[in-house]
Amino acid sequence: MTEIKIYFNKNNLAFENLKPLVDLIMPGLLFCNSTFIHKNYSFLRYFVPGIEHILDKDYLSITSSVIFDERIRFYHRSRIEFAQQALIDILMDQVKRNYIKYPIIIKMYNSDQMLESDKSFFSLLIERQKEFDGKIRFFMDKGQHFFKGEDINLIENTQERGTQPGNCGFSFFSTLSKNEKFKRAMGLGLYEDAIKIGENLIKSSEGIERDNLNLKLAVAYVGNDEIEKGEQYYKQIIKDCDFPSIKISALYGLSMLYLRHFPKHKRSMEYGEECLIKARKLIEENKDILGDNYLFHKVFNRNGYSLVLFKKGDYSNAHEYCVNGQKSLAKFYGEDKHLLHRTVLLYNSTMTACALNNFDEALEHFSLLLKLDPYYEDYWSSRGSLYKTIGDYKKALKDFSHAIELNPYAQNFYLQRAETFEVMQEFQKAEKDYLRALCLKPNDTNAILNYSCLLIDLGDYDKALELLQSQAYKESDDLYKIYNNIGLIYLEKELFKESINYFEKTMAIKSNFVPAYINMSTALFECGFLDDALEYLNKGLELETYNPDYLYNRAYLYKTIEDNEKAITDLKEVLQIDPNHTDARLLLSELEMVNTHE
Known part of the structure; x- marks a missing residue:
């Protein structure tokens, strides 16, 4: 058994209150593969002061290494979350290596003095405790309970409550x-x-x-x-x-x-x-x-103004400001100065080039960008998204994988790669990435929805239903999507009454969510309520007029109720929008042949 006592102090800095936990894993950490330390250096420096002294080389992006006074890009809270996820992964690694013994008992005192960073760390750890086979138990004193709905035991021994000498008021950075x-x-x-x-x-x-x-x-x-x-x-x-x-x-x-x-x-x-x-x-x-700073300020003022132009739809001038600004900085200040600002301008150039559908030019900007800043993971992920957009899935996978190597804690990278694997019909690899995404954020609605869609496509309806129903009673801005997917599963299982119930729940929350109208139409069609099916299909098409698949569905419904003229009209419109719509072409040929014989 391993017991950790944490005494919170609101006067400490981020990660200082977690020192007992850091001290626990550090001996094992020193035995970790040096490759692991190199790859995670960007995160380890949050809670292991002095770690830079044991490395031969810093593996930091320009964004991470530049001093604050030269910043134009600032970290968001997600960066702290990545460091917290790293700490949890390291703890798990030490358990697997048998450096830390199960069960783990974590006792938290003075919980009313928790920092926001402390609350977010323990929220993540509590969410991920399933990975520890339920062998972590949390105890908290009678201070404010921050973790709603979680089974955290109260510490009844009030004699242990309070500040323990040596555990509170210390500083990692006292010098x-x-x-x-x-x-x-x-x-x-x-x-x-x-x-x-x-x-x-x-x-x-x-x-x-x-x-x-x-x-x-x-x-x-x-x-x-x-x-x-x-x-x-x-x-x-x-x-x-x-x-x-x-x-x-x-x-x-x-x-x-x-x-x-x-x-x-x-x-x-x-x-x-x-x-x-x-x-x-x-x-x-x-x-x-x-x-000398005149040009710098002028260029970045124009970079800001390019965002205004972009929002107004003037992509050409927005693009020109970004491209020319980067070149101006390099020419005036040299290749080694204002590197961060040049990379920001280059990245914005890729975005404006994409808006202009100049994908080859965007890739050229990405090549220079990644040469200047090869350790900034978001650039690899962004280029992967561009490759995915243009249909080069192998290169997209390579870039998403490189982004994950640089940051194994960014959930969205796994989701992007999983979606790409799905397109390539590599379903086992997609599932593995979805599971890792859900490991990092077990209650993330987006990951749950995407994974459930994969399970539905694979025909694993019961597993998908269990996953979605675990979220059906939780507050979420995406609850209507959860209901819609549950309805889809019941539709696939031919439980039409249940599916109709969930599509109604979906539309009650989000009255303009088009897929719910289309799915409701399908369920009603299967039940033989053709007029009602047509009514919902028409409502969906009022919201999304030129969707070729929805028009095809209506054409098929018109054929079923023997209104061939309307069916033919819809099918011709489908083929105007999508000349390669094979099903529409075949059905149109069939109906025209029927008309000829009549």
């Missing part, structure tokens, strides 16, 4: 100054820490130092999903700051809030565009003051 801790937090995307430290630092700062801190805190609040607070900081800088470069950066950041980061109902393309126009005016007015 670092506050400024160094702040830079580390911002660099790793530990925004909860950055806000805590930065708000303290700003009390004793002034002038340009204070304005720079305000700018960074704006980023930290946005990254911590406190977007309105970030907006306040940006606006305060724009109002009070006397330094052009900082004010320009604040206007750029504010524009991105209104163009990208705010919830859809609060976004404003007009206001985002206005911020970029004001920033451009400032850039031109302060050309001499900005000096």
Whole structure:
């Protein structure tokens, strides 16, 4: 048996409260294959201080290695989740190697002082405990219970509650100054820490130092999903700051809030565009003051404006800004400066080229991009998606696999590769990836839906039904999709009454979800309710007029009720949309032959 006691302290930094767990796995970790450490270095550095000293080479992307002051791309919370998933995988690895003995008892004290990062870590561990064969047991003191619906035992021995000397108030980074801790937090995307430290630092700062801190805190609040607070900081800088470069950066950041980061109902393309126009005016007015940085600010202002153009559908000019901007930076500053910003521009160039259907050019940009930054996994995944779009599935698989090698904890990479395997009819490999995706996030609706579709296609209806029904009573924005897939299974099992019930539930939640109308039509057709089937099919086609498969279904239904003229009209429309629709061509020939004989 292994027992771990964790005493939470709200004054600690992210991962510090987990030190007892890290200390437990570290001895085994030192015996791990060095390849594992190299591959996971990007994540291990979150909770193993000094690990860089045991490596011969850093395996970091430009995004990960560049100092914060040179950033244009900022980590989201998902990066912290990847590190937490790595910690869980390492724990599991140590159990398999028999370095850590089952059962594992985790006792948590002072739970009311948990950091947000602590809550998210234990939520993941609790979700994944099935992988440990149920041999992890969680105990929590009588503090606030954060894990709803989970079987966590209460610690009844109140004498153990409280701060235990040596386990609370420690610091991984006791030798670092506050400024160094702040830079580390911002660099790793530990925004909860950055806000805590930065708000303290700003009390004793002034002038340009204070304005720079305000700018960074704006980023930290946005990254911590406190977007309105970030907006306040940006606006305060724009109002009070006397330094052009900082004010320009604040206007750029504010524009991105209104163009990208705010919830859809609060976004404003007009206001985002206005911020970029004001920033451009400032850039031109302060050309001499900005000096060598003038071109940099000008190029990135145009990069921001390319997003405005993209949203307006002006893909050509958006593309031109991105392509020319990257070339301008390389020409003026040389090949080794502003590398991160060049890669961002190159990536945006791939997106705008794709919007213009210039796929060959997009692949050229990807080649240069991956040469500059071969360790940024998202670029490999994005190129894989492009290969998948153009039908080059082997190259897509290769890129998705490389992305997974660089980051084995990004669930969406497994989903992308699984979908590609499905297209190639390599169903066992697809299933393996779906299971890994569900291992990382057992209750992820998207993974459950996709995997259930594979099981339905394979005819494993009972397994698919069990998987979906486990989610049917949980709150989810995608519950209507769960109901629709359950209805599909009952339809395949010829349990038409049950299928109709679930399609009705689907439409009650999402009245404009077209597949539910089409599926309902099919169920009613099988029951012999042809008029009702036609009514639902027509409703579906009102929402999605030119879908050739739906039109074909209606043509077949018209044929069944012996309204051949309407059937022929629909089939001709199908073939106008899709000249290669074989079923439509065959049915049209059959009906025209019937008309000729009549």
